[in-house]
Amino acid sequence: MPELPEVETITRQLKKKIKNLQIEKIDVKVEKIFHGKIEDIVGATVKDIYRRAKMIVITLNNGKSLLFHLKMSGQLIYEDNNGKYGGGHSIPPFDEIMPCKHTRVIFYFSDNSKLYFNEMRMFGWVKVMNNEGLQNEFSKIGVEPLNPQFDMDWFKSILAKKGNVKIKQLLMEQSLIAGIGNIYASEICFYAKVSPLRLAKNLNNKEIEMLFKGIKLILIEAINYQGTSSKQYVNLEGKPGNYDRLLKVYGRTGEKCYRCDGVIKRVIVAGRGTFYCSKCQK
DNA sequence: TTCAATGTTTAGAC
DNA sequence: GGTCTAAACATTGA
Numbered sequence: 001m002p003e004l005p006e007v008e009t010i011t012r013q014l015k016k017k018i019k020n021l022q023i024e025k026i027d028v029k030v031e032k033i034f035h036g037k038i039e040d041i042v043g044a045t046v047k048d049i050y051r052r053a054k055m056i057v058i059t060l061n062n063g064k065s066l067l068f069h070l071k072m073s074g075q076l077i078y079e080d081n082n083g084k085y086g087g088g089h090s091i092p093p094f095d096e097i098m099p100c101k102h103t104r105v106i107f108y109f110s111d112n113s114k115l116y117f118n119e120m121r122m123f124g125w126v127k128v129m130n131n132e133g134l135q136n137e138f139s140k141i142g143v144e145p146l147n148p149q150f151d152m153d154w155f156k157s158i159l160a161k162k163g164n165v166k167i168k169q170l171l172m173e174q175s176l177i178a179g180i181g182n183i184y185a186s187e188i189c190f191y192a193k194v195s196p197l198r199l200a201k202n203l204n205n206k207e208i209e210m211l212f213k214g215i216k217l218i219l220i221e222a223i224n225y226q227g228t229s230s231k232q233y234v235n236l237e238g239k240p241g242n243y244d245r246l247l248k249v250y251g252r253t254g255e256k257c258y259r260c261d262g263v264i265k266r267v268i269v270a271g272r273g274t275f276y277c278s279k280c281q282k
Numbered sequence: 283t284t285c286a287a288t289g290t291t292t293a294g295a296c
Numbered sequence: 297g298g299t300c301t302a303a304a305c306a307t308t309g310a
Binding site: 071073120121122123162164165270 | 301307
Binding site: 002003054069070071072073121123124172174181182183272273 | 286287288289290
């Protein structure tokens with residue numbers, strides 16, 4: 001379930017570990033997870049690592065990059081002489097000996113450390129890309145919500161363009177806004193006191209401002225807490241993220257609203273469980 | 283045993 | 297064409 005804050009957390013922490021390491025060998029255990037030619041990246045050195053939407057990019061010194069998508073149950077575990085550092089979905093458990101049955105791809109570095117890509121459900125993938133391919137991939141994805149480029153004018157323009165879409169679904173639309181998933185979309189609506197079922201065209205200025213503010217605020221707050229644990233997610237130290245303690249509506253069906261005396265309801269929006277308080281979210 | 287869970291893509295209906 | 301839903305992917309756990 002890694003969404004933007006979780007992927008950002010993994011990326012920041014991996015950056016400290018794998019920068020300047022040389023890839024010595026790659027072991028692909030499941031073909032469908034690894035797209036590209038192994039020989040294109042063997043011998044290359046890690047130049048940088050960054051996040052785009054919910055994807056992780058490792059750039060190499062030979063012009064190629066590795067693009068990871070953890071999807072719902074991916075996990076990246078880095079292991080060196082000092083121990084293990086893992087991030088992503090919490091299954092397999094962090095203390096499992098690597099490689100384990102969910103390990104799909106192993107990257108061996110020349111200093112004997114390793115990076116394990118684990119994926120329980122095998123939805124995730126890693127692709128070898130050149131710059132052109134990377135740019136092409138990114139061109140389909142919307143603006144990063146934490147970039148200055150994501151401003152009120154731009155937010156209003158997509159609300160106008162997608163007027164008939166429910167606001168919660170719009171927040172999750174990757175081609176418009178990058179990185180918001182099911183959990184944070186519900187949380188942002190709660191923050192803004194807006195029902196997730198409202199159509200974009202029916203939102204007033206005040207509500208749009210609150211949503212805009214909520215997007216930035218909640219994502220930043222979640223990154224500061226190193227992501228949502230919500231049962232599934234662990235950060236690079238193998239500890240659960242802390243944000244679950246701050247979740248206001250997600251997974252709280254039938255429980256009392258923290259803000260008013262209403263009760264949290266669960267409905268389906270775009271095929272996804274959606275949580276909100278029908279009393280204070282209008 | 284059945285259902286729901288996370289993210290994304292895709293097919294089909296209106 | 298836009299927008300909706302459902303299904304698909306694989307697996308686990310309640």
